[in-house]
Amino acid sequence: MSEMTRKPLVEVKDLKKYFDINVGMFKTLPLKAVDGVSFDIYRGETVGLVGESGCGKTTVGRTLLHLYTPTSGQIIYDGKEIKTSADIHEFRKKATMVFQDPYSSLNPRMTVSDIIAEPLDIHKMYSSPEERRQKVLELMEHVGLNSEHASRYAHEFSGGQRQRIGIARSLAVNPEFIVCDEPVSALDVSIQAQVINMFGELQDKLGLTYLFIAHDLLVVRHISSRIAVMYLGKMVELTSAAEIYERPLHPYSKALMSAVPMPDPKIARESHRIPLSGDIPSPLHAPSGCPFRTRCAYACERCAMEVPEFREIEKDHFVACHRVEEIN
Amino acid sequence: MALLEINDLRTSFFTDAGEVKAVNGISFQLDHGKVLGIVGESGSGKSVTAYSIMQILASTGKIVGGSIKLDGQELVNAGEKTMRKVRGNKVSIIFQDPMTSLNPTHTIGHQIMESILLHTGRNKKQAYERAVEMLRLVNINEPEKRMKQYPHELSGGMRQRVVIAMALACEPDILIADEPTTALDVTIQAQILDLMSSLQKELGMAIIMITHDLGVVAQMCDEVIVMYAGSICEQGTADEIFYNPRHEYTKGLMRSIPTAGTFGQRLSPIAGTPIDLLNLPAGCPFAPRCDAAMKICIKQKADRMILNDCHYAACWLNVKDKIESGELSPAKEDSNE
Ligand SMILES: Nc1ncnc2c1ncn2[C@@H]1O[C@H](COP(=O)(O)OP(=O)(O)OP(=O)(O)O)[C@@H](O)[C@H]1O
Ligand SMILES: Nc1ncnc2c1ncn2[C@@H]1O[C@H](COP(=O)(O)OP(=O)(O)O)[C@@H](O)[C@H]1O
Ligand code: SF4
Ligand code: SF4
Ligand SMILES: [Mg+2]
Ligand SMILES: [Mg+2]
Numbered sequence: 001m002s003e004m005t006r007k008p009l010v011e012v013k014d015l016k017k018y019f020d021i022n023v024g025m026f027k028t029l030p031l032k033a034v035d036g037v038s039f040d041i042y043r044g045e046t047v048g049l050v051g052e053s054g055c056g057k058t059t060v061g062r063t064l065l066h067l068y069t070p071t072s073g074q075i076i077y078d079g080k081e082i083k084t085s086a087d088i089h090e091f092r093k094k095a096t097m098v099f100q101d102p103y104s105s106l107n108p109r110m111t112v113s114d115i116i117a118e119p120l121d122i123h124k125m126y127s128s129p130e131e132r133r134q135k136v137l138e139l140m141e142h143v144g145l146n147s148e149h150a151s152r153y154a155h156e157f158s159g160g161q162r163q164r165i166g167i168a169r170s171l172a173v174n175p176e177f178i179v180c181d182e183p184v185s186a187l188d189v190s191i192q193a194q195v196i197n198m199f200g201e202l203q204d205k206l207g208l209t210y211l212f213i214a215h216d217l218l219v220v221r222h223i224s225s226r227i228a229v230m231y232l233g234k235m236v237e238l239t240s241a242a243e244i245y246e247r248p249l250h251p252y253s254k255a256l257m258s259a260v261p262m263p264d265p266k267i268a269r270e271s272h273r274i275p276l277s278g279d280i281p282s283p284l285h286a287p288s289g290c291p292f293r294t295r296c297a298y299a300c301e302r303c304a305m306e307v308p309e310f311r312e313i314e315k316d317h318f319v320a321c322h323r324v325e326e327i328n
Numbered sequence: 329m330a331l332l333e334i335n336d337l338r339t340s341f342f343t344d345a346g347e348v349k350a351v352n353g354i355s356f357q358l359d360h361g362k363v364l365g366i367v368g369e370s371g372s373g374k375s376v377t378a379y380s381i382m383q384i385l386a387s388t389g390k391i392v393g394g395s396i397k398l399d400g401q402e403l404v405n406a407g408e409k410t411m412r413k414v415r416g417n418k419v420s421i422i423f424q425d426p427m428t429s430l431n432p433t434h435t436i437g438h439q440i441m442e443s444i445l446l447h448t449g450r451n452k453k454q455a456y457e458r459a460v461e462m463l464r465l466v467n468i469n470e471p472e473k474r475m476k477q478y479p480h481e482l483s484g485g486m487r488q489r490v491v492i493a494m495a496l497a498c499e500p501d502i503l504i505a506d507e508p509t510t511a512l513d514v515t516i517q518a519q520i521l522d523l524m525s526s527l528q529k530e531l532g533m534a535i536i537m538i539t540h541d542l543g544v545v546a547q548m549c550d551e552v553i554v555m556y557a558g559s560i561c562e563q564g565t566a567d568e569i570f571y572n573p574r575h576e577y578t579k580g581l582m583r584s585i586p587t588a589g590t591f592g593q594r595l596s597p598i599a600g601t602p603i604d605l606l607n608l609p610a611g612c613p614f615a616p617r618c619d620a621a622m623k624i625c626i627k628q629k630a631d632r633m634i635l636n637d638c639h640y641a642a643c644w645l646n647v648k649d650k651i652e653s654g655e656l657s658p659a660k661e662d663s664n665e
Contacts, residue, residue, distance in 0.1 A: 052513040158601050188369035189540065193584035193597030200594060217514065218543075222586035222595070241591070259518035261543030263585050265566045268547040273522070276515045279483045 008040035008076075009177060009209050010064070010095075015073035017056075017063045021284060031283050033059040035233035036073075038310060039318075041177070046203070046210040048224030048241065050217055050256070052280050055230045057213045061179040064211070065095055077177075093123055096170040098163075100182035105166055106154040112165055113150040116140065119172040139168040142205075143198060160191035167198070177209045184219060196223060217260045221245055226316075229253045232291035233283055235310055239317040249319045249328050252276075252292045290322070298327050329400055330357035331501060331534055332381070337394035339373075339380045348605045350376040352558035352613075353394070355632070358502065363528060363535045365545040365566070367581075368555035369602060374538045377555075378504045381536075382421055383411045399501075416447045420495035424507040426487035429494065430479040436463075437475030440494050447498040462493035466523055485516035489523065496527060503528075504536045509544065521548060542585055546570060551638075554578045557603040557613035559629070564639035574641040576621075577614045612644070624651055 015037045018030040034056045041047050049057050062068045064075060066088045075082045082091050096119070099105040106115055116136050119125075126132040137147050143164040154162055163183060170178055180199070184192040196219065202208055214220045220227060221241050228238040229252065237250040248254045255276040262268050278295050281287060290308050293299040302322050310320040321327075339351040351373045358364050366374045379385050381396055383403070396403040398418060403411065415421075423429060431439060440459040444450055450458060456475075463471035466489040479487055488508060495503055505524065509517035525548065528535055537548050545552055545566065552569040554562045554577065561575040573579045580598035600617035609615055612625040622644060630642040650656040 052515065160601065188602065189542070189581060190369060190584045190598035191602070193595040194599075196586070197594050197597060215513065218586045222591055255515060259514045261514075261517070261521070261541065261547045263542035263546050263570070263582075263587060265546045265570050268543070273518055275522070276519070279485060279516070280513075 006042065009043040009078060010041040010211075011074070011076035012040070012060075012064060013038050013074040013076070015060070015063060015075065016071040017059050017068055018071045023284070029284050032233045032286060033283060034063060035286075037230075037233075037235045039228060039235060039238055041209060041211060043176075043209055044203075044207055045225045046212050046223055048220035048227040049211060049213045049230065050215065050220050050227060051230035052256075053215070054280065054283065056233045056283075057230055058181055060230070061097065061181050061211060061213055065097055065179055066091065067097070093173045094175055095177040095179070096173060096175045097179045097181060098167055098170045098183045100185055103159070103162065103186070106162055108153060108155045111151050111153060112140075112145070112157075115154060115165060116168045116172055119169060123173055125173065135172070139171055142171060142202060143168045144194075158191070159187050160195060163187060163195055164198070167195075167202075171202070171206070175208070177211075179211045179213070181213045182215065183212075185214060185216065192219070199223060217257070218263075229256065232280065232286055234291050234320065235318075236292065236320050237318065238310075243317060249313060249317065249324050250292075250321050251296050251298055251327065290320075298323050331360050331399060332358040333395075333397040334381075335395045335397075337377070337380060337396060338392045339376050339385065339389060340392050341386070341389045343388060346606050349558050349608060350389070350605065351380060352608070354555075354558075354560045355394075356553055356560065356563060358534050358536065360501070361528075361532045361534055362551060363537060363549045365537045365539065365549035365552040366555060367539060367542060367545055367552060369540060371602060371605070372555040373558040374540075374555055375506050376558075378421060378506050378536065378538055381504065382415055382419060384415075384421075416443060416495075416498055416500070418500055419502045419504060420498070420500040421504040421506065422488070422491050422495050422508050424510050426484070426491045427479065429491045430487060432479050435476055435478055436482070436490050440475075440490070440497055443494050444497045458497060459493075462497045463490070465496075465527065466490070466493045467519070468493070483516075485512055485519060488512065488520055492520070492523065492527070496531065496533075499531060500533060502534045502536065504538070506538045507540070508537075510539070510541070517544075524548070542570075542581070554581070557605060557608060559613055560632070560640075560642065561614070562639075562641040562643070564635075564641075568636075568639040572639070574635055574639065574646055575614075575643040576618045576645065578641075580617075612642075620645055622648070622651065624657070 015034055017034040018032050020028040021031045023029050037060060051057055063070050066082060077091060082088060113136050116139050117132055120132060120135060126135060136150060140147055145164050154165060184195050187195060212220060212223055224241045227241050227244045229236050231252050237253045244253060245257060248257050255274045258274045276295055281294055287294050289305050290303040293303040308320045308322045310318055313319045313324055335355050336353050337351055338353055341348040341350055368374050380391055391404050437459055440462060441455040444455040444458050460471045463474055468474050468489055509520050539545060549566050552566050553560055556577045561577045573582055583596040584598060598617055603613055611627050612629055615621045615625045624644050630644045632640050632642050633646050634640055644651060647656055
């Protein structure tokens with residue numbers, strides 16, 4: 001991967017996103033989908049974001065791009081806080097999103113060419129129809145689509161091809177930063193590998209920075225330089241991809257990593273799983289203190305009273321657990 | 329005699345666009361107490377194989393050839409009355425979405441008991457006790473209380489455990505699990521897989537584990553079948569398939585998955601796009617995407633070749649020297665129907 005300078009491209013500070021949920025006639029409760037998340041993303045790197053369904057990964061991605069209005073917290077891009085609608089409009093040219101579902105995220109009544117050019121249209125990024133056409137063809141080439149496909153409709157394509165169309169579209173504005181929300185989860189293994197490689201090639205060629213959300217931990221490990229683990233709206237651990245696999249420190253990360261079924265019978269036979277009982281609590285009724293305490297084997301009184309701080313335990317290794325030093 | 333013997337099974341769907349040969353001549357056996365994995369990409373015929381065994385195909389689907397023998401009894405054309413005895417009693421199936429098997433308007437208890445009453449000679453009280461016992465077996469806490477709850481009151485992982493309890497309540501000889509953990513998170517998946525393993529050992533049943541996840545296969549299966557475009561590419565013990573693949577599709581699949589060795593590098597994906605079952609090629613179905621394809625591959629589908637007593641593959645490369653020496657050529661080789 002390309003050289004990264006130690007200046008963050010994206011800084012997220014105590015980001016919160018609450019949704020109001022109706023729970024009775026006149027009663028709403030705040031659903032704390034993201035509840036105080038802080039992290040940085042450096043230029044040219046890929047940060048993987050993992051965690052169980054509903055833990056807030058997509059919400060982090062969308063709020064980060066101001067597709068959802070943050071409840072509170074700061075998003076700083078390239079040293080500048082994104083606040084006003086003018087900031088957001090400019091920001092949209094630099095930061096885009098690729099979605100999970102290649103089937104529903106593309107309008108079936110639009111041609112491939114119009115789908116890819118839509119962001120160009122919105123941001124008026126060409127001076128003639130010819131320039132628009134040229135840009136579309138260039139984008140299609142970037143993602144390995146045949147130029148003959150330009151006038152066809154999205155529904156005529158396979159899942160892998162649709163995902164390429166979606167990626168070409170997010171590249172249209174020449175972004176620097178892309179939030180990829182489960183971009184390969186709906187694809188078969190062989191096609192998934194093609195698309196994963198493409199993300200890598202585009203990153204090298206265009207110097208892109210990614211936030212890569214996925215539930216397949218091997219895919220995330222493959223593509224990321226650093227990995228963040230979320231649980232119930234909070235970040236519990238953030239460190240290098242190698243470290244999170246070899247030496248996870250947070251009790252939840254430990255259980256999560258040990259649960260990954262390794263595609264290797266010998267490793268699978270020898271691996272020791274850390275069992276995790278129970279289910280993830282509802283974010284409407286998150287436990288007090290540490291969100292993981294209802295399933296944590298190390299939970300103590302303090303865990304119910306105090307929210308553990310997300311702190312740098314070792315250089316570049318952040319963990320939110322009161323007892324992390326004792327248990328490791 | 330094997331518990332389940334499938335021979336040259338063919339299942340097609342008759343659609344407006346033509347005949348979809350979803351399962352195109354597959355043969356395999358399953359012994360008592362074994363865990364057999366079936367892997368392959370979406371549309372390769374894994375589920376249709378399972379539905380053919382259970383005979384729960386959509387109305388446009390039909391078994392058009394071959395044989396399925398359970399304990400020596402032929403099931404193809406055996407009739408609905410026989411099949412009703414087989415389903416639930418001898419062979420149970422669980423699906424990716426537990427709600428396929430659960431009725432949202434009835435309590436968990438009602439549904440498990442119904443299945444027990446239908447398939448066994450137990451009376452109501454015994455059925456209740458058996459249902460509670462099964463819930464306890466699948467690690468559902470406070471089973472008596474859960475009996476009174478409705479499916480929507482449970483999480484996805486708990487629902488799948490209830491479905492497993494239901495499927496196992498009648499002690500089937502074979503449990504078919506069609507992507508049972510695909511919709512679940514890894515930690516919940518781990519719970520379900522561990523549960524299935526321990527129940528399998530305890531009850532001694534056989535499992536057919538259908539999945540596209542090679543990690544699940546590596547963890548669970550004694551034997552593995554790899555499917556592509558309705559055909560079996562390769563079958564062998566898990567170790568043979570993972571460490572000594574002998575079909576080009578299997579090799580490609582193994583190279584496509586990220587593992588400890590690929591981190592930070594490019595993967596080696598299989599080129600091309602998935603197959604269109606309406607336009608199956610004449611020869612090896614994988615030939616259009618295969619880097620190693622030879623002339624013979626395009627003309628003729630390879631037979632199931634025995635590599636050793638626990639490994640079969642249908643790939644011409646295994647007899648490449650014979651093809652090159654002229655000993656084997658498509659004209660002479662006519663054992664393929
Ligand atoms: N628009 C919304 N309105 C109300 N609640 C929402 C909304 N979007 C998300 N949520 C809730 O916020 C929580 C976090 O959701 P989010 O989609 O971020 O999860 P996720 O980690 O991306 O999960 P998955 O792995 O299933 O995609 C969930 O409880 C979800 O139900
Ligand atoms: N009800 C149906 N009607 C028509 N085609 C079907 C039907 N069910 C399955 N098929 C086709 O049969 C093939 C195999 O499907 P399936 O066994 O479901 O694949 P998988 O390996 O993903 O389980 C696919 O091409 C699928 O489109
Ligand atoms: S803070 Fe307490 S409950 Fe939370 S992870 Fe650490 S030990 Fe477990
Ligand atoms: S039979 Fe031929 S085309 Fe098919 S996998 Fe083997 S080498 Fe490739
Ligand atoms: Mg999501
Ligand atoms: Mg299927």
